[in-house]
Amino acid sequence: MKTRVLSVSLAAVLAGSLLVVQPATAFTVIDPTNLIQNTLTAIRTLEQINNQVRQLQNEAQMLINQARNLAGLDYNVVNRLRSTLATTERLIAEAQGLAYDVAHMDQEFARLYPHEYAASVSGDRMAQDARERWRHTLDGLHTAMRVQAQVSQNLSEDESVLADLVAQSQSAGGALQAMQATNQLLALQAKQAIQAQQLQLTQDRAASLELARQAAATERAREVRRRFLGEGTPYTPQPVRFYGN
Template identity: 65%
Template sequence: MTTRFLSAARAVSVATVLAGALMMVTPADPIPVFDAANYVQNTLGAVRALQQIENQVRQLQNEAQSLVNQSRNLTSLPSNVTDRLRANLATTRQLITRAQGMAFDVQQTDADFARLYPQQYTAAVSGDQMVQDARARWQHMLTGLQTAMQMQSQVAQNLNSDEGVLADLVSRSQSATGALQAMQATNQLLALQAKQSIQSQQLQLTQDRAAALELAR
């Protein structure tokens, strides 16, 4: 019985020592636990943030392209043909203005016509005066024909210039970079058409004047 008691006491002593030794050992680091749900949530959040950034970048790109398009639409044509058209019209107008003979003025025309084309001559008018009037009428008719022919020659020269203007405007309209350039090219084409219409009326005016002077003579 004494032997059993000693064995039990020894066992208790060993257990006590082992317990104390275990209490003195530093506990190991905890093993991390992988949270799959949290990982998926974080990944989805990162994806959404990336999509937002891409949308913002795309929006900025669209705004930049819009500004580029606006700048193109506001770009003006590099040159203007209006001055060239006005110069052509000024040349034909000068031909009419400096035309000798019966003036292209209503009041002056009435006065000249009443003096040179009377319905009848009184007995007080001499034969020499009648001859002078006849010569003046012939001279007016001649200058009227000359003015009409000068106008025809000038219009022919202007047509050559107009062909170059037309080709230039068509080329610009086809290569227009924006709405403003296209609109300006169209307006200048309309200006060319209007100029040619005015020039045609001027030519018809001088031809009709020459014919009227011949009929009146």
């Protein structure tokens, strides 16, 4: 309003000065009302242009913000997670003893851990089976300890991945980058859960092999005892008199 009043006053002064300094021969009639109206129109037009410029600036900033929110995160740790997870999977694949394959494991288990030994099975065969069972138990414990050692080594890599993802999340420029960083943090958590399941699997396998070995050893001892005693009447001790005493 102050600007408009000042503009109107300047226009009035300008119109008056023109009337004063103009010689009679070059006298031009100026309508002060029309001049003031034109000046006000120019001021309004300038304000409209300024408003349009501000609107365009706001729209440009909005587009910039949208582009920032849609910008992808140029950082991916999935391959690192897969690499560390593959190490424990390789150890499980290299496991000796009873296979993790269900069909093959059933056959081996039925042979080495019978509910009872048939009479046709020789003592040598039972001794060989006992030694093989002991070796399977030892292999199961070895596999569990190898997986434990590998998981311990993977923890340092997981800590590095976690630190990198937190840094990426904190420095994310938009919503999409923050979301992608969060998704990778969830992938790290899922990887650790799978790794924990693998470790639990090998530990439970080792414990199951030992329990099965003990059960088979009990059955073998029962069969050996049965064969020693025979099928007839067991021996009954009788007193013996020596030298006629």
